Amino acid sequence: MLELELIERAQQGDKAAYTELIHIHHRTVEKFAFQCGVLVHDIPDVTQEVFVKLYRFLHQFQRDRFTTWLYKITLNTARDYYRKETKEKEKSHKLNTGIRETYMSKSAEDRVLVFEEDRELHKAIQSLDEKYRHPIIMFYFHELSYEQIAEVLNVPLSTIKIRQLRAKALLKSALQLNGGVRHGR
Amino acid sequence: MDDKQLEERLNLLKSSYDRLPSSLDTDEILQKIENENNIAPVEKKSKGSKWQRITVWAVSIASVFVIGILGTTFLNDSNDVTTSDQENSEDDIKNLEKKYKEERLKRQQMLQMDEVEFASIEFVQYADSIFSAQISPGTLEGKNDNIPIKEGYKNALEGLKLPSEMVEDTISKGKLNAVQSISFIGDFIAKTEHLINFYEYLLYEQGADIKIAEHDGRLSEHVLIANRYNMPEEIQNMIEVLPKQGLKLAVNKEGTAFQIVPDWAMFTRDLFTVLDENESRYLSLYSSIPGYGIVNLLDEQDFSVLGYYLAEIEFTLLNSTEDSVMHARFENYYFDLAEMILFPSDINEMFNENNVLNMDTRIAWESLVNIPGVSPIASLMKPVVISMNASNWKYNETYKLLDIEQLRDYYYMALEDALETTKLDWFALLPDGEEMSLESNEASNRLLDLYERFNENFDFSVLHGVGPMDITLIYHYADSENNHEVMWELMSSTFKSENSKQDFIENPTLQNIIRESSKNLYFNKDYLIQNNKYLTTYIGQEKGDQVSYDLVLRLDSDDIWRIQGVEDSISKGTLVDDEFVQRVHALYKAFAKTYDQAILKEATPEEVVGLFYYSAQLKDYDTQYELYIKDDTRLQIPKDEYMSGEHQNIVDIRLEFTEIKFALLSEGYGVVTLTKHPDPRKSDDNPIISFQLIQTENGWRPPFMPIQ
Numbered sequence: 001m002l003e004l005e006l007i008e009r010a011q012q013g014d015k016a017a018y019t020e021l022i023h024i025h026h027r028t029v030e031k032f033a034f035q036c037g038v039l040v041h042d043i044p045d046v047t048q049e050v051f052v053k054l055y056r057f058l059h060q061f062q063r064d065r066f067t068t069w070l071y072k073i074t075l076n077t078a079r080d081y082y083r084k085e086t087k088e089k090e091k092s093h094k095l096n097t098g099i100r101e102t103y104m105s106k107s108a109e110d111r112v113l114v115f116e117e118d119r120e121l122h123k124a125i126q127s128l129d130e131k132y133r134h135p136i137i138m139f140y141f142h143e144l145s146y147e148q149i150a151e152v153l154n155v156p157l158s159t160i161k162i163r164q165l166r167a168k169a170l171l172k173s174a175l176q177l178n179g180g181v182r183h184g185r
Numbered sequence: 186m187d188d189k190q191l192e193e194r195l196n197l198l199k200s201s202y203d204r205l206p207s208s209l210d211t212d213e214i215l216q217k218i219e220n221e222n223n224i225a226p227v228e229k230k231s232k233g234s235k236w237q238r239i240t241v242w243a244v245s246i247a248s249v250f251v252i253g254i255l256g257t258t259f260l261n262d263s264n265d266v267t268t269s270d271q272e273n274s275e276d277d278i279k280n281l282e283k284k285y286k287e288e289r290l291k292r293q294q295m296l297q298m299d300e301v302e303f304a305s306i307e308f309v310q311y312a313d314s315i316f317s318a319q320i321s322p323g324t325l326e327g328k329n330d331n332i333p334i335k336e337g338y339k340n341a342l343e344g345l346k347l348p349s350e351m352v353e354d355t356i357s358k359g360k361l362n363a364v365q366s367i368s369f370i371g372d373f374i375a376k377t378e379h380l381i382n383f384y385e386y387l388l389y390e391q392g393a394d395i396k397i398a399e400h401d402g403r404l405s406e407h408v409l410i411a412n413r414y415n416m417p418e419e420i421q422n423m424i425e426v427l428p429k430q431g432l433k434l435a436v437n438k439e440g441t442a443f444q445i446v447p448d449w450a451m452f453t454r455d456l457f458t459v460l461d462e463n464e465s466r467y468l469s470l471y472s473s474i475p476g477y478g479i480v481n482l483l484d485e486q487d488f489s490v491l492g493y494y495l496a497e498i499e500f501t502l503l504n505s506t507e508d509s510v511m512h513a514r515f516e517n518y519y520f521d522l523a524e525m526i527l528f529p530s531d532i533n534e535m536f537n538e539n540n541v542l543n544m545d546t547r548i549a550w551e552s553l554v555n556i557p558g559v560s561p562i563a564s565l566m567k568p569v570v571i572s573m574n575a576s577n578w579k580y581n582e583t584y585k586l587l588d589i590e591q592l593r594d595y596y597y598m599a600l601e602d603a604l605e606t607t608k609l610d611w612f613a614l615l616p617d618g619e620e621m622s623l624e625s626n627e628a629s630n631r632l633l634d635l636y637e638r639f640n641e642n643f644d645f646s647v648l649h650g651v652g653p654m655d656i657t658l659i660y661h662y663a664d665s666e667n668n669h670e671v672m673w674e675l676m677s678s679t680f681k682s683e684n685s686k687q688d689f690i691e692n693p694t695l696q697n698i699i700r701e702s703s704k705n706l707y708f709n710k711d712y713l714i715q716n717n718k719y720l721t722t723y724i725g726q727e728k729g730d731q732v733s734y735d736l737v738l739r740l741d742s743d744d745i746w747r748i749q750g751v752e753d754s755i756s757k758g759t760l761v762d763d764e765f766v767q768r769v770h771a772l773y774k775a776f777a778k779t780y781d782q783a784i785l786k787e788a789t790p791e792e793v794v795g796l797f798y799y800s801a802q803l804k805d806y807d808t809q810y811e812l813y814i815k816d817d818t819r820l821q822i823p824k825d826e827y828m829s830g831e832h833q834n835i836v837d838i839r840l841e842f843t844e845i846k847f848a849l850l851s852e853g854y855g856v857v858t859l860t861k862h863p864d865p866r867k868s869d870d871n872p873i874i875s876f877q878l879i880q881t882e883n884g885w886r887p888p889f890m891p892i893q
Contacts, residue, residue, distance in 0.1 A: 015215055018215075018218075019211050019215065022209070022211050022214060023209075023211070026207065026209045027207065030205055030207055030209075031202050031205055034202065034205050035202065040205070040206065043205070043208075044208045044209070044210070047209065048210070048213060048214050048217065051214045052214060052217045052218055055218045056218075108206075111204065111206075112201065112202065112204045112205050112206075113198075113201055113204075114201065114204070115197075115201065117194065117197075118197065118198050118201045121194050121195070121198050122198060129601065131597060136195075140192070140195040140196070140199060141195075141198075141199045141202065155593065156590055156593070158588070158590045159590050159593055159594070162590065162594065168188060168191060171191060172187075172188075172191055175191070175194075
């Protein structure tokens with residue numbers, strides 16, 4: 001079944017169609033959330049919230065805007081997750097797991113980014129201001145066009161192009177400052 | 186590293202992200218969605234009334250309002266079964282239903298509406314939705330969130346409250362923080378807009394009946410109010426209710442339609458005492474730019490004042506909570522308005538046939554570059570205004586290349602505290618002359634506020650845009666408070682480089698800069714002097730019967746005025762005695778031989794004037810003539826005419842004058858005052874002569890008719 005058809009059926013309340021959509025897109029959401037700074041152990045929560053919210057807004061958007069909305073909602077959910085909910089979560093994590101949690105989360109990130117040079121680049125991207133970070137992630141890791149990125153971030157196309165240039169310049173200088181680890185796999 | 190290398194590494198990283206583990210549980214997601222759907226949806230009641238047809242022009246804020254009120258429901262949804270509500274019985278629910286009905290009726294009566302009208306108001310619908318979602322028959326079995334019923338009831342009641350009640354409640358609670366303030370403002374404006382929607386539709390529906398309220402061919406709110414008892418009952422009720430809810434009747438610019446606009450004078454005085462200062466600016470802004478957005482502003486205001494509104498919006502945005510409905514709304518207004526000011530739709534009207542910018546646009550643009558503190562629009566417009574000013578306001582390349590997107594970048598930089606303050610054009614900003622009373626309460630309150638804000642953490646952005654007189658007073662106040670740290674911070678960079686901070690703080694060398702006898706401070710633009718790279722000014726205060734401009738301030742490189750010291754800009758007088766005449770005579774001997782102008786290059790202004798009168802004493806009018814400024818742009822008198830004219834008869838300059846002294850009035854311009862010997866024969870004779878001098882590349886020279 002074509003994705004557009006799935007979206008249309010989901011919009012009409014077809015849960016099976018929506019389940020299918022979740023299966024198609026959950027990896028995008030998970031990766032995008034991680035790239036936006038969500039910790040590995042928080043990704044299931046964030047992903048779940050994204051798809052609940054997406055369903056809430058499903059009837060509001062045109063079918064061909066599905067991808068834009070998916071990124072938009074993921075971005076906002078990832079941002080809000082740490083803004084609003086982490087404090088409570090942190091409290092309970094500290095109470096329940098203490099040091100173990102920190103250790104677990106650290107090793108979880110390391111299991112994803114095995115190579116030092118990947119960790120270095122990931123860290124450099126994370127340290128960028130979000131206005132530079134998000135276009136880089138969407139362009140290079142999700143192959144979104146400048147037009148799509150502009151739509152997700154709700155800023156003009158020319159701004160995205162400028163930010164992309166600056167983001168690359170910032171990344172290059174950050175990598176050079178750190179000694180420019182050579183990629184050696 | 187080049188772009189290619191970076192992109193290679195990004196591609197490798199992209200493939201590494203595939204290792205991210207997945208733990209998707211679609212059943213859990215679907216269950217959560219299912220739970221949400223069990224909450225009663227926000228639906229408008231279908232009563233089939235005409236009120237259902239109200240056009241909602243404030244959709245955005247209204248939607249956010251719903252989210253605000255219902256947000257708690259969604260945010261708190263959870264699979265946990267509520268426990269607190271198990272204590273509530275069916276009777277409790279019935280009781281709440283009865284109470285809600287009473288509360289609802291109370292508001293309906295306050296608005297003097299019938300049930301159908303009242304139920305059509307958006308915030309009433311939202312309150313009803315909350316009530317039906319939280320406290321409805323079967324709630325105890327069907328409620329899917331953990332919001333206690335009493336909490337749900339409280340939310341519904343909050344939703345019902347009228348704008349006037351919201352104001353009363355807020356004032357009674359006392360001081361609100363920024364988040365609480367903006368939350369109140371967002372809800373208050375939303376409800377106000379719901380009432381405006383309702384009443385504007387009423388006016389539209391009653392169009393035929395109220396059209397008779399005309400004066401001079403225009404609709405008139407005054408005529409309508411005066412004739413209200415001849416109007417339909419709904420209109421009479423509206424006229425009574427509007428002022429109570431902070432609204433008033435108005436007529437559009439064309440005089441063709443009635444409008445309802447906010448009139449919060451009754452509310453704001455008290456509200457401003459409890460709301461956060463920065464957030465409360467939205468209320469003032471909203472009064473100027475209500476729900477229709479900047480279209481109204483463009484219609485109603487002169488183009489030349491639009492810069493003022495843009496600056497106000499910008500200041501509010503940069504100093505208020507970012508994550509709010511009002512912030513998002515005014516952010517849109519900001520960029521829309523900036524675009525309108527910089528790129529009006531008809532560029533032909535902006536520039537005349539000679540490509541010169543029209544005066545209104547010029548005024549608007551000039552006002553943008555002198556916004557104190559951090560200002561994205563000032564940063565954007567400064568190069569444009571400077572370059573256009575230099576090219577007589579003609580269309581030029583700088584304007585052609587102006588990109589509104591740059592404003593967005595500056596704006597985001599400013600939000601992140603990464604934008605520097607723009608330098609102000611002080612020559613344009615400062616008045617020609619100003620007198621400030623040291624006893625004025627208004628001035629003391631303003632300065633006390635500045636002092637306190639600056640004293641908090643020496644944030645110089647507080648003092649950006651503050652003029653030299655105010656800086657003088659802040660310094661003086663700090664002195665009276667023995668706050669030597671503030672005094673030190675207000676000293677110029679030159680002073681700081683020449684003095685030790687510790688010594689100054691232990692024993693400030695500059696105290697009591699304003700004399701006890703002084704009643705006013707004076708600023709005179711003639712004393713605003715651009716000296717090399719620094720702008721300096723002298724602030725005056727009373728000294729005996731005269732004003733002495735003796736407080737020196739300098740504009741430091743961070744665009745903040747600071748105290749440089751106390752010195753009289755007017756030099757000490759030189760006695761016209763033998764020694765002075767000797768110096769003048771030596772100059773005369775050197776100059777009269779060749780009239781080489783360079784000979785007088787180092788002569789003091791007093792010596793030049795002395796030489797002028799000494800030449801007259803010697804009846805050497807050729808030499809006197811040669812002293813006049815040689816500048817084609819100034820009035821010149823032919824030598825023949827000068828020589829044949831009348832000349833002052835001076836026997837001895839020592840007998841003519843007692844003292845001679847120079848005052849620099851502005852860069853390159855000064856006055857030498859000569860004190861005459863008292864002449865007992867002429868009681869009304871003025872004892873002082875003021876003699877003008879202009880600085881040239883060869884030193885100071887008199888223009889023709891220097892004492893006029």
